[in-house]
Amino acid sequence: xxxxxxxxxxxxxxxxxxxxxxxxxxxxxxxxxxxxxxxxxxxxxxxxxxxxxxxxxxxxxxxxxxxxxxxxxxxxxxxx
Amino acid sequence: xxxxxxxxxxxxxxxxxxxxxxxxxxxxxxxxxxxxxxxxxxxxxxxxxxxxxxxxxxxxxxxxxxxxxxxxxxxxxxxxxxxxxxxxxxxxxxxxxxxxxxxxxxxxxxxxxxxxxxxxxxxxxxxxxxxxxxxxxxxxxxxxxxxxx
Numbered sequence: 001x002x003x004x005x006x007x008x009x010x011x012x013x014x015x016x017x018x019x020x021x022x023x024x025x026x027x028x029x030x031x032x033x034x035x036x037x038x039x040x041x042x043x044x045x046x047x048x049x050x051x052x053x054x055x056x057x058x059x060x061x062x063x064x065x066x067x068x069x070x071x072x073x074x075x076x077x078x079x080x
Numbered sequence: 081x082x083x084x085x086x087x088x089x090x091x092x093x094x095x096x097x098x099x100x101x102x103x104x105x106x107x108x109x110x111x112x113x114x115x116x117x118x119x120x121x122x123x124x125x126x127x128x129x130x131x132x133x134x135x136x137x138x139x140x141x142x143x144x145x146x147x148x149x150x151x152x153x154x155x156x157x158x159x160x161x162x163x164x165x166x167x168x169x170x171x172x173x174x175x176x177x178x179x180x181x182x183x184x185x186x187x188x189x190x191x192x193x194x195x196x197x198x199x200x201x202x203x204x205x206x207x208x209x210x211x212x213x214x215x216x217x218x219x220x221x222x223x224x225x226x227x228x229x
Binding site for chain 2: 075
């Protein structure tokens with residue numbers, strides 16, 4: 001299983017701050033997004049969404065998740 | 081050393097400024113900025129969310145970049161996360177330097193980066209309804225003033 005975390009407005013689209021997805025072995029990000037409702041999958045794969053795998057920023061190209069991974073989806077920030 | 085804090089509870093900016101000035105009594109100039117929750121436009125509350133693995137480390141990296149760029153005697157950055165109400169402090173930046181221009185520029189630089197380059201997400205409540213705040217173009221234009229790095 002892998003855990004997906006949704007920050008900012010992505011939480012509203014997902015309807016929850018996180019989601020656990022079952023994995024049958026190492027799974028590409030593209031395949032994980034296909035398991036989700038299309039509206040959520042589209043929002044998560046937007047060009048401005050950054051990714052953190054187990055707390056470290058990564059690029060989405062060819063990302064593969066394994067059991068117990070935690071992947072955070074980070075939309076554009078707005079602080080201060 | 082910079083004093084960098086992610087505040088999960090309200091803080092007192094006046095007390096922070098007093099302590100900062102006392103700690104840097106030898107500096108010729110101290111500049112501080114306080115960002116607080118705006119009143120009006122029907123806003124009842126503001127919430128800042130953060131991502132623990134990245135938010136404080138990112139603030140610490142920003143403090144280091146700021147110190148590398150200007151000769152500062154001291155730097156303090158405090159940013160709230162959580163639910164706030166109009167008038168509540170959100171962000172506090174203070175710089176101490178031998179000369180005022182370095183203190184002004186360093187505080188300005190740190191604030192521009194906190195606004196648009198730190199790991200925070202903001203939403204506001206009006207008429208009982210929460211709405212996420214999109215990044216403003218002006219914030220990115222402000223950031224571009226400093227070039228890269």
